[in-house]
Amino acid sequence: MNWQAITLTLRLALWVTAILLVVGLPIAHWIAFSRWRWKFLVEAVVALPLVLPPTVLGFYVLVAMGPRSPLGAWYESWWGRGLPFTFEGLVLASVLYSLPFAVQPFAAAFAAVERRLLDASATLGASRWRTFFRVVMPLSVTGLVTGVVLSFAHTVGEFGVVLMVGGNIPGATRTVSIDIYDEVQTLNYAGANQTALLLVVFSFVVLSVVYALNRKEWPAWPGR
Amino acid sequence: MAGTIEEKIGGGLEVDIRRQMPANGGPGFRLEARFSAPPGITILFGPSGAGKTTVLECIAGLADPDSGRIRVGEGVSFDSGSGVSLPAARRSVGYVFQSLALFPHLTVEQNVGYGLAHLETTERRRRVGEILEAFHIAHLAQRRPREISGGESQRVALARALVIEPAVLLLDEPLSGLDAAIKARLMDDLRESIARRRIPVLYVTHDRGEVFALGERMVFLHEGKVVAEGLPHEVLGAPRLEPVALAAGFENIFDATVVESHEEQGTMTCRLGQTAVHLEAPLGRFAPGAALRLAVRAGDILVAAAPPSGLSARNILAGRISALNQVDATVVARVDCGVEFEVHLTPGAVRALALEAGKEVWLVLKTYSCHLVEGSAAA
Numbered sequence: 169m170n171w172q173a174i175t176l177t178l179r180l181a182l183w184v185t186a187i188l189l190v191v192g193l194p195i196a197h198w199i200a201f202s203r204w205r206w207k208f209l210v211e212a213v214v215a216l217p218l219v220l221p222p223t224v225l226g227f228y229v230l231v232a233m234g235p236r237s238p239l240g241a242w243y244e245s246w247w248g249r250g251l252p253f254t255f256e257g258l259v260l261a262s263v264l265y266s267l268p269f270a271v272q273p274f275a276a277a278f279a280a281v282e283r284r285l286l287d288a289s290a291t292l293g294a295s296r297w298r299t300f301f302r303v304v305m306p307l308s309v310t311g312l313v314t315g316v317v318l319s320f321a322h323t324v325g326e327f328g329v330v331l332m333v334g335g336n337i338p339g340a341t342r343t344v345s346i347d348i349y350d351e352v353q354t355l356n357y358a359g360a361n362q363t364a365l366l367l368v369v370f371s372f373v374v375l376s377v378v379y380a381l382n383r384k385e386w387p388a389w390p391g392r
Numbered sequence: 393m394a395g396t397i398e399e400k401i402g403g404g405l406e407v408d409i410r411r412q413m414p415a416n417g418g419p420g421f422r423l424e425a426r427f428s429a430p431p432g433i434t435i436l437f438g439p440s441g442a443g444k445t446t447v448l449e450c451i452a453g454l455a456d457p458d459s460g461r462i463r464v465g466e467g468v469s470f471d472s473g474s475g476v477s478l479p480a481a482r483r484s485v486g487y488v489f490q491s492l493a494l495f496p497h498l499t500v501e502q503n504v505g506y507g508l509a510h511l512e513t514t515e516r517r518r519r520v521g522e523i524l525e526a527f528h529i530a531h532l533a534q535r536r537p538r539e540i541s542g543g544e545s546q547r548v549a550l551a552r553a554l555v556i557e558p559a560v561l562l563l564d565e566p567l568s569g570l571d572a573a574i575k576a577r578l579m580d581d582l583r584e585s586i587a588r589r590r591i592p593v594l595y596v597t598h599d600r601g602e603v604f605a606l607g608e609r610m611v612f613l614h615e616g617k618v619v620a621e622g623l624p625h626e627v628l629g630a631p632r633l634e635p636v637a638l639a640a641g642f643e644n645i646f647d648a649t650v651v652e653s654h655e656e657q658g659t660m661t662c663r664l665g666q667t668a669v670h671l672e673a674p675l676g677r678f679a680p681g682a683a684l685r686l687a688v689r690a691g692d693i694l695v696a697a698a699p700p701s702g703l704s705a706r707n708i709l710a711g712r713i714s715a716l717n718q719v720d721a722t723v724v725a726r727v728d729c730g731v732e733f734e735v736h737l738t739p740g741a742v743r744a745l746a747l748e749a750g751k752e753v754w755l756v757l758k759t760y761s762c763h764l765v766e767g768s769a770a771a
Contacts, residue, residue, distance in 0.1 A: 292507030298509070307496070
């Protein structure tokens with residue numbers, strides 16, 4: 169088994185999950201509570217990675233990170249090296265790719281919090297922040313855990329985006345799914361099987377946890 | 393008059409708001425509520441969908457009126473003229489929601505202490521402890537909302553709203569679904585708390601039994617407009633508008649046309665619908681020919697088995713019983729006199745007069761039992 173690939177993958181998934189928690193919460197909060205009439209456009213953009221082929225997403229992320237794009241140029245001028253084919257670039261691409269897996273469960277959980285509880289909190293003098301941390305978050309725990317677990321698992325299992333953006337650099341961008349692909353290419357079926365089986369077991373455990381947490385209901389998208 | 397009471401006490405609530413209500417399936421209407429509430433309980437009464445909850449939400453800052461002004465004590469919390477609209481968190485409004493909205497993940501103690509986050513722990517504990525005692529729920533402090541009864545939940549919600557020492561207390565059907573004994577005890581505790589604080593309390597209900605039990609000044613809201621104000625027996629006992637008569641439980645409401653007014657006798661003669669039935673009603677400010685509604689309580693009508701004579705009552709109508717039904721301790725009789733009246737009798741009276749369906753009877757209606765009211769269009 170390629171332990172380097174496994175630790176790299178875990179490192180990637182942890183970073184991505186942590187970033188998604190920070191980025192996903194405000195986006196989910198906005199989606200759950202905004203009354204903006206064009207909100208559905210934002211919801212559609214967030215959901216795009218669900219339906220786009222990873223190669224399409226990966227291609228545009230690669231272009232966006234390239235030295236000819238403003239983002240790529242800016243990053244390179246700051247850090248002295250480009251984003252494509254680096255671990256950081258992979259993190260950025262994975263955050264975009266796993267965004268709906270964090271935002272949708274978060275938003276569904278927020279939307280399910282009874283509105284009157286938010287009203288009650290407001291009339292009791294609480295700010296929006298206090299209402300969020302004392303009422304919305306505690307009542308959304310299962311949705312938050314679901315989002316975290318799903319985005320972690322989804323990052324662990326991604327392939328196309330990694331290939332497009334990260335390539336196949338051991339220790340930097342060579343994740344388990346790439347490793348399995350390589351093993352098969354070199355006809356090392358036994359090695360591929362070991363890693364693949366590990367992923368199967370891991371995914372099964374993760375999904376069991378998610379479904380156990382949400383035995384009552386698991387809305388795929390926040391109800392309105 | 394409300395103004396002079398407030399000047400003496402100074403801590404009243406003044407509401408004058410307008411808001412377009414969305415048409416949720418039915419026809420939308422315009423909320424145009426204008427009333428004041430001195431310290432003490434004021435009942436905000438009206439049928440479901442009259443806009444009562446929206447009025448509370450506007451006062452609390454959970455909804456914004458399109459225009460108007462809301463004043464609580466000395467402070468203006470909303471004024472479209474000068475662009476003032478305080479956020480809900482800064483309005484100092486105690487609000488007991490119809491659903492109570494207790495935080496399910498917090499204990500009773502944490503729920504009640506939620507609005508005191510700005511205080512030191514010891515002070516917060518003391519205030520929470522005090523109010524839990526006052527509402528007799530100290531023993532529930534460590535329970536969660538799903539572990540306590542409905543009546544206990546209502547006490548927690550009241551304590552949570554009052555512990556922040558609000559400038560005004562809003563109660564949205566706070567006692568709905570409780571049985572009478574629990575209701576009465578809770579009401580006593582509530583009155584005591586309110587009396588000590590001298591704040592205006594708006595008590596929303598659509599239950600007229602509750603209105604009479606409370607006996608406080610009431611504001612009658614119908615389709616967003618205040619159509620009557622006063623003590624319950626004034627408002628509901630002598631309605632001037634059909635919706636008020638309906639809410640007050642008048643069983644008999646007919647179309648009526650003023651035929652003639654007799655100022656020297658203090659009465660006016662009205663014809664019911666297109667029939668030949670004429671009734672004498674108290675003199676009102678209606679012109680002959682005016683199309684109105686005439687309301688009579690089923691319990692205000694006497695039944696005679698023989699043509700009565702020598703009565704002061706001006707209205708005696710001959711008719712025939714079309715149906716008799718006993719409902720609990722009341723017999724509901726339908727009597728056809730050209731128009732059909734509902735009459736309430738005791739089972740004893742039915743036996744004594746040997747009343748049965750098909751029997752000829754005479755209905756006796758006092759002039760003052762006949763209330764001329766304007767149709768809802770006039771509201």
